[in-house]
Amino acid sequence: xxxxxxxxxxxxxxxxxxxxxxxxxxxxxLAPSLITIxxxxxxxxxxxxxxxxxxxxxxxxxxWNFSTNAYVQLFFEADIFDGSxxxxxxxxxxxxxxxxxxxxxxxxxxxxxxxxxxxxATQPPERRNIxxxxxxxxxxxxxxxxxxxxxxxxxxxxxxxxxxxxxxIIDQAIxxxxxxxxxxxxxxxxxxxxxxxPIYSSMEKFDFRLLEAGFDLYANRLKVLWRIxxxxxKPGIAAGCILVFIPSLGAYITPEVLGGGKSxxxxxxxxxQFGAARNWPFGAAIALILMAVVLISLMVYxxxxxxxxxLSHG
Numbered sequence: 001x002x003x004x005x006x007x008x009x010x011x012x013x014x015x016x017x018x019x020x021x022x023x024x025x026x027x028x029x030l031a032p033s034l035i036t037i038x039x040x041x042x043x044x045x046x047x048x049x050x051x052x053x054x055x056x057x058x059x060x061x062x063x064w065n066f067s068t069n070a071y072v073q074l075f076f077e078a079d080i081f082d083g084s085x086x087x088x089x090x091x092x093x094x095x096x097x098x099x100x101x102x103x104x105x106x107x108x109x110x111x112x113x114x115x116x117x118x119x120x121a122t123q124p125p126e127r128r129n130i131x132x133x134x135x136x137x138x139x140x141x142x143x144x145x146x147x148x149x150x151x152x153x154x155x156x157x158x159x160x161x162x163x164x165x166x167x168x169i170i171d172q173a174i175x176x177x178x179x180x181x182x183x184x185x186x187x188x189x190x191x192x193x194x195x196x197x198p199i200y201s202s203m204e205k206f207d208f209r210l211l212e213a214g215f216d217l218y219a220n221r222l223k224v225l226w227r228i229x230x231x232x233x234k235p236g237i238a239a240g241c242i243l244v245f246i247p248s249l250g251a252y253i254t255p256e257v258l259g260g261g262k263s264x265x266x267x268x269x270x271x272x273q274f275g276a277a278r279n280w281p282f283g284a285a286i287a288l289i290l291m292a293v294v295l296i297s298l299m300v301y302x303x304x305x306x307x308x309x310x311l312s313h314g
Contacts, residue, residue, distance in 0.1 A: 052071070053281070055281065056281050057280070061280060062281060075088070097265060098265040102244075102245050104187075108187075108188040109241075112188065112192060114237065119131075144257075146189065151258060155176075156173035160176060177258065178258070179262070183265075185258075195241075195243070196240075198240040199233050199237055199240055202232065202236030203236065206229075252271055270283050270286050
């Protein structure tokens, strides 16, 4: 019995030693990734967080004096004479405009991307690659070039107005450019592939015999769409909405070019504070608030869909 006990203790200690060695190996293998995340992600955000609680410098930069004026400035405006604070909605309107345009862009991408992904998924395998290739072509060019291409389409002498005038539908050009419609259309054009590809990946292996079964059970097209197709494509739709909404919320080039300064979004506001306004703490505060809004939205979404399987199970 004594020898058996000693052997068991020796075996357990060797197992523990082996597990400790494996943990050390895992930590060493994870170290480069953790260091990269720390340098690229955590460190810059920490700098932005610190800057948001400092005073702005006279010609840019910051003064190393603790201050919460950057966050107060978002909601209140100081009088230039007595310094009294009054509530202002100027910056809140920019936040609301950014959120509404991002939602419009997301809904537009869903309305266009879902039937597009469904059409590609119903094609023979040899044709699918061709259509996916066509979807990804816009990624081959810079976003600025694509945005300027949209500007040439929407301007008064653009393709849309000239085409409508030649047909005889309109006599004068419709002012499409430098409007919120132009910004939302540009966002849809810019981020549409982010919606099509996730939905297609969800529907790629879809068994279309389920559609035949639904019709055999006397379901109409609307019920088949709502009860069969959409539940299967739901993970891709959810992933696409996240991939479109987040970059749309912080977009800079599209509202700058297509909005013409009339439809300022959060990205333009942050750029102006770090640029012309030279108010780095306020720009850092807005960036942190934007990130907080995105994180809270994702947390609420994940909590609500967690019991239903989230993005994995739809």
